[in-house]
Amino acid sequence: MKNCHEDEKLQAAVGKRVRITFFDGKASEGILQVMGMNNGYKLECPEGSVRFYKTHVKKLEIRYGG
Numbered sequence: 001m002k003n004c005h006e007d008e009k010l011q012a013a014v015g016k017r018v019r020i021t022f023f024d025g026k027a028s029e030g031i032l033q034v035m036g037m038n039n040g041y042k043l044e045c046p047e048g049s050v051r052f053y054k055t056h057v058k059k060l061e062i063r064y065g066g
Contacts, residue, residue, distance in 0.1 A: 007054035013062055015033070017029070017063040018030070018031075018060060018062050020032075020060055023056060030045035031044045040054070
């Protein structure tokens with residue numbers, strides 16, 4: 001059974017460096033991780049971690065190169 005908090009595009013980017021723009025207009029860049037069953041996602045950034053659900057994401061960009 002699929003977890004209702006999972007998203008195919010986010011799942012494909014887990015473990016990769018990404019830039020996420022949220023619906024409130026803020027953006028963060030870091031390594032995307034899954035929080036666990038029904039707990040959404042976590043972005044490990046240099047300034048700390050950002051926790052969120054798929055519904056908070058407006059745009060997802062995979063960053064290549066450093």
